[in-house]
Amino acid sequence: MRTAFYLLILVAFQAILLAEPNKQEVRKELYPFDNIQDEIRFNRLIEDYRCPKCQSSNLSGSNAPIAKDLKLEIYKLIKKGNKDDEIAEFLTQRYGNFILYKPPFITSTYILWIGPFAFLFCILICIFLIRRSHKRQATTFDGNELKDKIKSALEDR
Amino acid sequence: MIPEIGHLLLIGALVLTFIGGSLPFYDLVLKKSFSQNYIRSLSILISLLVAVSFTCLIYSFLVDDFSVIYVATNSNTALPSYYKFAAAWGAHEGSLVLWILCLSLWLLGYLFSKDSVNDHFSSITFAVMNQVIFAFILFTLFTSNPFERLLPFSPVQGGDLNPSLQDFAFTIHPPLLYLGYSGLALPFSLAIAAMVTKNIDSLWARTARPWSLLSCTFLTLGIGLGSWWAYYELGWGGWWFWDPVENAAFVPWLISIALFHSLIATEKRGVFKNWSLLLSILSFAASLLGTFLVRSGVLTSVHAFALDPERGLFILWIFSYFIFGALFIYIFNNTKTQVESTYSLRSIEFGFLLNNLLLVVLAISIMFGTIFPLLYEAYTNGKQVSVGPPYFNFLILPFAIGLGLLQGIGLFLGWSDTKDFKFFPRIIIEALTILIVINILLYFLFGSFNTGSLIACFIFAWIVSGNLLDVFIKKRTFNKIKSFLNFRLGAVFAHLGIAFLVLGVGVVSTYSSEKELILSVGDSYDLDSYVFEFEEMTFKQGPNYIADVANLKIKEDGRLIKLSSEKRNYLSTNQVTTEAGIVADLFKDYYVAVGENIQGDTWSFRLQVKPFVRWIWFGALLVAIGTLISSIKHLRKGI
Amino acid sequence: MRKLIHIAPLLMFVVLVLALFSFLQRDVDQLNSVLIDKNFPQFSLTKLENEDVVLTKNDISDFPAIVNVWATWCITCRVEHPFLLKLKEKSEVQIYGLNYKDDRQKALSLLAREGNPFKFSIYDKDGLLAIDLGVYGAPETFLINADGIIKARHVGALTPDIWDQKFLIHLQ
Numbered sequence: 001m002r003t004a005f006y007l008l009i010l011v012a013f014q015a016i017l018l019a020e021p022n023k024q025e026v027r028k029e030l031y032p033f034d035n036i037q038d039e040i041r042f043n044r045l046i047e048d049y050r051c052p053k054c055q056s057s058n059l060s061g062s063n064a065p066i067a068k069d070l071k072l073e074i075y076k077l078i079k080k081g082n083k084d085d086e087i088a089e090f091l092t093q094r095y096g097n098f099i100l101y102k103p104p105f106i107t108s109t110y111i112l113w114i115g116p117f118a119f120l121f122c123i124l125i126c127i128f129l130i131r132r133s134h135k136r137q138a139t140t141f142d143g144n145e146l147k148d149k150i151k152s153a154l155e156d157r
Numbered sequence: 158m159i160p161e162i163g164h165l166l167l168i169g170a171l172v173l174t175f176i177g178g179s180l181p182f183y184d185l186v187l188k189k190s191f192s193q194n195y196i197r198s199l200s201i202l203i204s205l206l207v208a209v210s211f212t213c214l215i216y217s218f219l220v221d222d223f224s225v226i227y228v229a230t231n232s233n234t235a236l237p238s239y240y241k242f243a244a245a246w247g248a249h250e251g252s253l254v255l256w257i258l259c260l261s262l263w264l265l266g267y268l269f270s271k272d273s274v275n276d277h278f279s280s281i282t283f284a285v286m287n288q289v290i291f292a293f294i295l296f297t298l299f300t301s302n303p304f305e306r307l308l309p310f311s312p313v314q315g316g317d318l319n320p321s322l323q324d325f326a327f328t329i330h331p332p333l334l335y336l337g338y339s340g341l342a343l344p345f346s347l348a349i350a351a352m353v354t355k356n357i358d359s360l361w362a363r364t365a366r367p368w369s370l371l372s373c374t375f376l377t378l379g380i381g382l383g384s385w386w387a388y389y390e391l392g393w394g395g396w397w398f399w400d401p402v403e404n405a406a407f408v409p410w411l412i413s414i415a416l417f418h419s420l421i422a423t424e425k426r427g428v429f430k431n432w433s434l435l436l437s438i439l440s441f442a443a444s445l446l447g448t449f450l451v452r453s454g455v456l457t458s459v460h461a462f463a464l465d466p467e468r469g470l471f472i473l474w475i476f477s478y479f480i481f482g483a484l485f486i487y488i489f490n491n492t493k494t495q496v497e498s499t500y501s502l503r504s505i506e507f508g509f510l511l512n513n514l515l516l517v518v519l520a521i522s523i524m525f526g527t528i529f530p531l532l533y534e535a536y537t538n539g540k541q542v543s544v545g546p547p548y549f550n551f552l553i554l555p556f557a558i559g560l561g562l563l564q565g566i567g568l569f570l571g572w573s574d575t576k577d578f579k580f581f582p583r584i585i586i587e588a589l590t591i592l593i594v595i596n597i598l599l600y601f602l603f604g605s606f607n608t609g610s611l612i613a614c615f616i617f618a619w620i621v622s623g624n625l626l627d628v629f630i631k632k633r634t635f636n637k638i639k640s641f642l643n644f645r646l647g648a649v650f651a652h653l654g655i656a657f658l659v660l661g662v663g664v665v666s667t668y669s670s671e672k673e674l675i676l677s678v679g680d681s682y683d684l685d686s687y688v689f690e691f692e693e694m695t696f697k698q699g700p701n702y703i704a705d706v707a708n709l710k711i712k713e714d715g716r717l718i719k720l721s722s723e724k725r726n727y728l729s730t731n732q733v734t735t736e737a738g739i740v741a742d743l744f745k746d747y748y749v750a751v752g753e754n755i756q757g758d759t760w761s762f763r764l765q766v767k768p769f770v771r772w773i774w775f776g777a778l779l780v781a782i783g784t785l786i787s788s789i790k791h792l793r794k795g796i
Numbered sequence: 797m798r799k800l801i802h803i804a805p806l807l808m809f810v811v812l813v814l815a816l817f818s819f820l821q822r823d824v825d826q827l828n829s830v831l832i833d834k835n836f837p838q839f840s841l842t843k844l845e846n847e848d849v850v851l852t853k854n855d856i857s858d859f860p861a862i863v864n865v866w867a868t869w870c871i872t873c874r875v876e877h878p879f880l881l882k883l884k885e886k887s888e889v890q891i892y893g894l895n896y897k898d899d900r901q902k903a904l905s906l907l908a909r910e911g912n913p914f915k916f917s918i919y920d921k922d923g924l925l926a927i928d929l930g931v932y933g934a935p936e937t938f939l940i941n942a943d944g945i946i947k948a949r950h951v952g953a954l955t956p957d958i959w960d961q962k963f964l965i966h967l968q
Binding site: 028029030031043047048050056057058060061096097098099100101102103108109112115116117119120123124127134135 | 391393395398400401499510514515518519521522525526529533536537540541542543544545546547548551552555670671672673674675676680682761
């Protein structure tokens with residue numbers, strides 16, 4: 001089955017090659033791109049999408065047939081000139097937000113995106129407040145001690 | 158017969174740990190402190206029982222006793238003996254026995270170290286450790302007994318050890334990781350002992366410090382090996398995936414680092430006492446929580462164990478018992494807080510405070526991100542979301558920058574206050590010099606300049622210059638060098654390790670490239686700086702697998718590199734794995750994995766260039782060495 | 797304030813442990829479909845039984861219906877096959893097939909051999925419609941109610957139990 005599928009890809013690419021007669025050399029890449037930017041984009045995108053079948057792997061690292069189909073689909077979308085968010089939209093309309101390894105920034109995920117930094121900030125504020133109250137305590141404490149010392153010194157006399 | 162002996166010995170250990178766990182109560186009832194006389198002999202006995210029991214399990218594997226269910230599912234007559242040995246801890250049940258063995262070894266190590274004196278403190282520590290061991294033996298015997306038999310109809314042939322686990326790194330990765338995980342039980346027990354005996358002082362901090370350092374050493378080695386294994390074994394060239402199982406080890410690692418830093422301040426200046434106690438509890442909690450996530454099956458993961466919610470429930474009860482117990486003791490023992498000694502914003506105390514804050518908030522956030530999909534599903538009625546590498550990379554960046562900056566100046570700060578800031582401009586100048594040199598080097602190595610790795614390079618330069626200035630400029634006289642070797646060597650090693658790690662991560666994630674190719678035998682593929690050629694395909698017969706071996710050549714500036722990648726078929730389970738062909742040098746790895754056979758002698762390939770990837774594990778190794786140096790120094794000195 | 801900070805860790809652990817206990821009650825992992833409560837997607841593919849006939853969304857017209865994604869290479873599909881045949885006998889629900897990334901001749905001979913529960917099958921050789929449906933493995937079954945809206949999706953073999961629990965409620 002997989003073999004058949006690969007043959008299909010191969011045939012598809014041969015068709016693409018035939019459509020561009022001015023290309024002399026036979027391209028051996030599985031996902032040939034015209035420019036390096038698209039290729040980098042492709043490699044990044046297949047790392048950022050989750051394979052729906054294998055549950056804990058991205059498309060890039062998965063050998064599942066569906067991962068290959070989706071890689072091919074993303075490849076086609078890039079070749080058609082779609083932008084990153086259009087590709088993300090295409091995938092989430094079919095597989096839900098589950099497929100995005102980078103969860104979207106929506107109301108229900110605010111806590112995920114902002115939470116850690118807000119938490120850190122709150123603790124920092126707390127620390128400074130506590131430091132200030134400490135300082136005040138320390139100074140009053142020192143003052144009393146000094147008074148006592150003076151008192152006892154006077155009494156000693 | 159042998160498995161039954163192993164089973165009985167484990168039950169024996171259960172009984173002994175029950176007695177050991179309740180020893181202080183006898184003291185209380187008898188109003189005498191008699192337990193102290195028995196703890197050493199008891200702990201030797203417990204370790205012995207568990208060790209022999211574990212040996213019985215290994216023996217069952219070596220003789221292919223397939224009437225034992227655990228052996229039958231995880232071994233096979235064709236499996237090489239070395240892997241039969243390692244298969245004993247290759248799956249859930251056996252790895253638990255290893256956990257128990259590690260726990261008892263830590264206890265033994267503590268009781269026979271110089272730190273341990275014959276007193277109430279030691280016997281409380283002993284009791285808490287015994288309770289932990291007891292809980293884990295109970296868990297093993299009731300939910301995951303590795304000695305269970307399948308009689309009278311036992312299989313003549315076993316299943317197999319998961320093929321991707323049949324590998325050298327993987328055989329030593331679990332013992333190291335479990336030593337790290339279970340080692341965190343010791344600082345936890347010491348913290349309980351300190352609270353119960355009301356000895357929350359610098360003596361306690363000094364006792365706990367080397368043990369938390371040592372746990373960190375093993376965690377570092379375990380995680381580093383795991384990452385290396387994933388890199389070359391899983392066949393897609395990733396070295397870290399923010400997988401729940403990885404996070405379950407990473408979070409305790411972060412907290413253990415926070416813990417031993419905080420313990421330094423508690424020991425030297427008597428500050429952060431409550432915080433150190435809390436961290437001791439938190440680090441063990443993180444270790445148990447990791448165990449829960451990995452073994453309960455609530456999260457899906459690439460390398461989770463066989464799953465069973467009943468086990469999850471059991472671990473959760475263990476978790477609740479220890480952590481709630483500890484936190485109750487914490488609340489009732491320490492409600493009066495003394496005004497701690499004052500320190501300025503430029504003091505080392507404050508540096509440790511920031512370091513701890515960043516580490517702990519980061520650890521909690523990673524844990525939150527890991528379980529967020531479950532929370533989300535529960536509170537949105539079944540909507541699903543994934544939290545993966547893009548999120549965690551975004552999260553860790555500011556924390557990593559903050560921690561990196563602290564590491565550069567940390568060694569120059571003084572207790573209470575730092576008066577002399579003359580080092581500061583020197584670090585900046587030196588860091589900038591190193592930064593420029595690295596970037597020129599990177600430019601010549603890869604022929605392009607990439608701004609993506611700039612932050613990582615700067616952090617590297619900053620940490621290196623901060624730590625090396627401390628070595629070479631501050632210390633001139635012989636005495637000072639001696640004191641450096643005494644006090645700073647471990648810290649400098651560990652910090653430099655982090656610097657190399659950061660540089661490796663930064664460069665590999667920006668300068669890597671990959672291609673998927675379709676090549677027939679004899680084809681070559683031309684890239685700017687090298688030619689990649691598919692030479693031939695050969696067949697190989699392994700001990701328990703057959704393999705197609707793709708032999709390849711890479712020509713690069715007149716240099717000829719040969720490598721091969723295998724597609725293995727493990728016969729007993731019919732599982733197919735890919736062995737990547739890797740050519741490693743200091744600055745970059747070529748990573749080739751053969752894919753599917755498309756037709757005849759045409760195959761698909763995945764070719765990757767991974768610059769500086771070795772530096773990540775080199776860095777981790779340095780961290781492990783550094784923490785090891787420090788802990789050994791403290792252990793030898795004693796209290 | 798100080799007291800609060802002191803017991804805060806305990807409170808946090810209470811919340812954490814409660815959450816962890818609730819996770820244990822969770823079902824096994826199944827990806828929920830985002831197409832639920834939506835229309836069946838548009839498509840234009842040939843009929844399995846006759847490669848000259850092009851099918852579109854309008855050909856799936858008799859509701860309520862199920863669309864079953866199947867293939868000859870899929871072993872689990874063999875498991876649910878008898879149930880689909882029985883369903884065809886006793887239920888008024890229409891059964892459409894989506895032949896997924898398969899060989900036409902193999903698929904037809906399998907149906908001839910083991911019986912054909914489907915009114916007809918859509919021949920999706922490249923898995924195009926399957927991607928539009930969010931399919932990630934065969935077998936999968938989609939339930940379309942009397943109004944032509946997708947109401948449920950099941951991944952894995954369809955059994956009488958799952959039919960009763962997951963599908964029947966949407967048909968009443």
